[in-house]
Amino acid sequence: MPILEKIVVQDFRNIAFQETAFSPNVNCITGLNGEGKTNLLDAIHYLSMTKSAFPVQDRYIWRYGTQAFTVAGTYTMESGLHSRFSIRVSAEGKKLLRDDKVISRVSAHIGTLPVVMVSPGDISLVSESGEERRRFANAVLSQMDREYLAAIQGYNKLLAQRNKMLKDASVDYGLMEVIDLRMEALGRPVFEARKRLCADLAPVIGKYYSLISGGREEVGIEYRSDLEKGSLAELLAAQREKDAVLRYTGIGLQRDDLLFTMNGEPIRRCGSQGQQKSFLVALKFAQYDIMKSSYGYAPTLLLDDVFDKLDLGRISNLIGMVAGNDFGQIFITDSNKVRLGGIVGEITEDCAYFEASGGVFTKA
Numbered sequence: 001m002p003i004l005e006k007i008v009v010q011d012f013r014n015i016a017f018q019e020t021a022f023s024p025n026v027n028c029i030t031g032l033n034g035e036g037k038t039n040l041l042d043a044i045h046y047l048s049m050t051k052s053a054f055p056v057q058d059r060y061i062w063r064y065g066t067q068a069f070t071v072a073g074t075y076t077m078e079s080g081l082h083s084r085f086s087i088r089v090s091a092e093g094k095k096l097l098r099d100d101k102v103i104s105r106v107s108a109h110i111g112t113l114p115v116v117m118v119s120p121g122d123i124s125l126v127s128e129s130g131e132e133r134r135r136f137a138n139a140v141l142s143q144m145d146r147e148y149l150a151a152i153q154g155y156n157k158l159l160a161q162r163n164k165m166l167k168d169a170s171v172d173y174g175l176m177e178v179i180d181l182r183m184e185a186l187g188r189p190v191f192e193a194r195k196r197l198c199a200d201l202a203p204v205i206g207k208y209y210s211l212i213s214g215g216r217e218e219v220g221i222e223y224r225s226d227l228e229k230g231s232l233a234e235l236l237a238a239q240r241e242k243d244a245v246l247r248y249t250g251i252g253l254q255r256d257d258l259l260f261t262m263n264g265e266p267i268r269r270c271g272s273q274g275q276q277k278s279f280l281v282a283l284k285f286a287q288y289d290i291m292k293s294s295y296g297y298a299p300t301l302l303l304d305d306v307f308d309k310l311d312l313g314r315i316s317n318l319i320g321m322v323a324g325n326d327f328g329q330i331f332i333t334d335s336n337k338v339r340l341g342g343i344v345g346e347i348t349e350d351c352a353y354f355e356a357s358g359g360v361f362t363k364a
Helices: 037-049 120-127 130-144 146-166 173-213 232-246 273-295 312-323 337-345
Strands: 003-012 015-021 026-030 068-076 082-090 093-098 115-118 219-224 257-262 300-304 330-334 351-357 360-363
Touching: 003 037, 015 037, 015 360, 026 037, 026 337, 037 068, 037 082, 037 115, 037 300, 037 330, 115 273, 120 130, 120 273, 130 146, 130 173, 130 257, 130 273, 146 173, 146 232, 173 219, 173 232, 173 273, 173 312, 219 273, 257 273, 273 312, 312 337, 330 337, 337 351
Parallel strands: 026 330, 026 351, 115 300, 300 330
Antiparallel strands: 003 015, 003 068, 068 082, 082 093, 219 257, 351 360
16 A cells, blocks of 8 residues: 655645645644644645545645645555655646656556545535535545546536537527537536446445444435436536526436435534534445445545544544554544543554644654
8 A cells, every 4th residue: 555654845834834744643743723733735636646535736736925835755565665646736737747747648657656645624425515525536536447537637627618609699409419428428427427436435424424423324425417417418408408498408417416404404404513513424434445446455535523422422533433444554643642642552562743833844
C-alpha cells in the first residue's frame, strides 16, 4: 500500500512552507482551531485526488498574497519502491509529476494514492444539494475504477455540449440525437456503478452506525436516478422540446441523488445533529472498507476532528477496529492533545505526534 514518508507543502492555505516526515502507521496532529491541522490533511488529499476535499476553487487555496501552491510527497509504493509525486497549481493550470515525469492526464493518476477523508465538512452531504452526494460517489468510484472516471468525464463533456446547443437560437436536433446516443453509451455504466456502490455501502454503513450509536436506529442509503425509468437516449428524446424551451438538459445523471435514511425516513429531516454526524462517520468508514476490499490493501485514512460531538468510547472502538485489521496509514487531528493521545495510545504505540501553530507543524 502507498505510504506517505514525507510531504513538502508551499503556499497551501495558511501553510507558507512545510517539510514533514511521517510515521507509516498513525500520525496525530494537534493544535488550536485555525492553526492549519485541516489544511495539512487537505494537502495530502489534494496530492491524491488533484483537488481539495472541500468544494472550493483552486484560486482560494493559494496562500494569501501568492498566485500558486505546490504539494509534493515521497511515497513507499506497494511494490516497495519509492516514488515522488508533486503537483503545482497556478492560474495557468495544474502540473502533475511522478518521479519528475509529467502525468499528462489526471485520470491516469487518480486511484494511485487511494485516500478517504472524514471531516466536519461532510455534513454538506446531508444538508446540501444532490451535487455534493454525486461528488462523493464520483470520488469513491473514480479511485477504484478508471473506466468509471473516463465515462463520467466523457458524459459531462457531452452534457456541456448539449446544453450549449440548447442555448442557440436554432437547435440542430439531428446532431443532438447523436449526442444523446453517446450520452446513453457513457451514462449506462455510470448508472450501474453508482447503483452497485449504494448496494455495497448499505450493510457496511449499518454495521458502523451500530457501533457508533449503539444500534438504536436503522440507517440506509438509496440511489435515485432518472435512468431507473428506462433508456437515457429515449428519455432525452422525449425531453428535447421541453429542454429547448428551458435551454438546459432537464434529465439524466446530473440529477442523480443518494437518499440517506434513518428508520425509513430522510435523515436530513428526522435525524438530530448527533445522529447525522454519526451517520456520516459510518458512511466514510464504509467507504474505507469498500475501497480496502477493492484494492486489496487499506487506503490512507484522514480523520479530521472526528471526536467532536461524538461518544468518545464508541469512536475509540471504531478506530481501534480499523487500526487493528491490517490498517494502512492514518492521520488524525484534534484540538485536545490529551484526549487524542489517550485514544490513540490504547490502539498502538507506533505513532507520531505533531503540534500545529500558524501553519507550522512541529514534531513532538
